[in-house]
Amino acid sequence: MATKSGEGFSSTFGAIMAAAGSAVGLGNIWRFPYICGKYGGGAFLLVYICFVFFIGMALMMSEFVIGRRTGEDPMKAYPKLRPNKPAWRFVGLAGLLTCFLILAIYLVISGWTLNYFWESLTGTLAGISDDGFGKHFSEFASSAGRPVVFVVLFLVFTAFVIIGGVEKGIERVSKLLMPILVVLLLVLCVRSLTLDGASEGLAYLFHPDFSKLTGEGILAALGQALFSLSVGMGVMIVYGSYLPVDDNIMKTSVWITVCDFAIAILAGIAIFPAVFACGQDPTGGPGLVYQVLPVVFNSLGTVGRVFSVVFFLLLSLAALTSAISLLEALTQWLSSEKIGRTMSAIVMSVAVVVLAVVASFSFGDGIMSGLKVGNLQLFDLLDKLTGTILPPICALMTIIFFGWFMKKDDIIDELSNHGTVKIGYFKVFYYFLVRFVAPAALLVVLISGLIN
Numbered sequence: 001m002a003t004k005s006g007e008g009f010s011s012t013f014g015a016i017m018a019a020a021g022s023a024v025g026l027g028n029i030w031r032f033p034y035i036c037g038k039y040g041g042g043a044f045l046l047v048y049i050c051f052v053f054f055i056g057m058a059l060m061m062s063e064f065v066i067g068r069r070t071g072e073d074p075m076k077a078y079p080k081l082r083p084n085k086p087a088w089r090f091v092g093l094a095g096l097l098t099c100f101l102i103l104a105i106y107l108v109i110s111g112w113t114l115n116y117f118w119e120s121l122t123g124t125l126a127g128i129s130d131d132g133f134g135k136h137f138s139e140f141a142s143s144a145g146r147p148v149v150f151v152v153l154f155l156v157f158t159a160f161v162i163i164g165g166v167e168k169g170i171e172r173v174s175k176l177l178m179p180i181l182v183v184l185l186l187v188l189c190v191r192s193l194t195l196d197g198a199s200e201g202l203a204y205l206f207h208p209d210f211s212k213l214t215g216e217g218i219l220a221a222l223g224q225a226l227f228s229l230s231v232g233m234g235v236m237i238v239y240g241s242y243l244p245v246d247d248n249i250m251k252t253s254v255w256i257t258v259c260d261f262a263i264a265i266l267a268g269i270a271i272f273p274a275v276f277a278c279g280q281d282p283t284g285g286p287g288l289v290y291q292v293l294p295v296v297f298n299s300l301g302t303v304g305r306v307f308s309v310v311f312f313l314l315l316s317l318a319a320l321t322s323a324i325s326l327l328e329a330l331t332q333w334l335s336s337e338k339i340g341r342t343m344s345a346i347v348m349s350v351a352v353v354v355l356a357v358v359a360s361f362s363f364g365d366g367i368m369s370g371l372k373v374g375n376l377q378l379f380d381l382l383d384k385l386t387g388t389i390l391p392p393i394c395a396l397m398t399i400i401f402f403g404w405f406m407k408k409d410d411i412i413d414e415l416s417n418h419g420t421v422k423i424g425y426f427k428v429f430y431y432f433l434v435r436f437v438a439p440a441a442l443l444v445v446l447i448s449g450l451i452n
């Protein structure tokens, strides 16, 4: 228990479940499959794997080290490690602001998911004809009332867990939900793979098409890797501050990364073979899950209805454990300003729900669809900022701090649990990675992607 408040995860298993819960979310199940399909399947996957295992995982270890070393929230952690350079606190601030924006858009999409879960359960989706799902989704998502109800409902669940505390709320819920999530996903994969024509879907997901892997695609792979692992924004600093003192940060990071990656791949395996088997369009983009999958489920009859419930439940649970980590980051910061945990969680929830509602109203033909920055509607702007642009910028600042401004001895001491864990040559490799490779790669991809 590293934090001043005495809050922390009770065990390594609990810490892994909570951090994997943060990592596994809409990014894996809703976003990864359609981006991977869009930018060349296997070609995208190759680049994505490099980003995940070299840059994302290195960042995760770095954030855990910063968090556990200081036991502070991101705003205080940086200046604590560099007391003579208090301006580093702005890196923490940038991360928290990004968390705030991500949470707003996350709530909107989680609200849609919860609504679809409800509509699967009550049979509403089963009553819609195949060509009616596009209209159903856009009418629902652009309407003023219903999406807001589900956003608020989802936020209430999230806040409830946060108010429960780190061990009794976040850790307990993650330990319960993560295994359920894996089982539900495996059930869907088995069903999808046993449909006639499933192999075409697998080919779409894994066959490398390098012609589709543009500069934009590479930036998207980087943004996705960081977004999916929840790194760069300080959330893992927060969870790092809750890590048990004897936790092996390297092993824990490997577990979380592998788990996050595996679930993204499994989500692709659950979705594309079914989409192809039912003759649907795999390039459905963000609407794939809400407009194409329901057609797939309906074509499978009663069994499909069960799978529809299972799928939207899975997506809602995955979204919940991620939203929890985002709200926790904001709550930890506010409660360190001498406001209690409950009050902090409520204040942050109210603040973020305002932005979420405005974002929801600006989606599609919503009542605020005229709210634009440049030619982007607010919702699309937030999606682009939080999915592609801000994570690499925050990650770059974090890794520069870590590689160039934090004391190497402190890093090694923390990674090796004060010399009790052998890290051998890994420290040379890791230090090279965080000092040179990761910052250079982040910088190059970011600049070239932005120019493109």
Ligand code: PFF
Residues within 6 Å of the ligand: 022, 023, 024, 025, 026, 027, 028, 099, 102, 227, 228, 229, 230, 231, 233, 234, 235, 322, 323, 325, 326
């Ligand atoms: N990793 C989550 C996902 O893949 O859906 C989203 C996320 C959570 C991003 C927490 C960033 C974060 F700090």
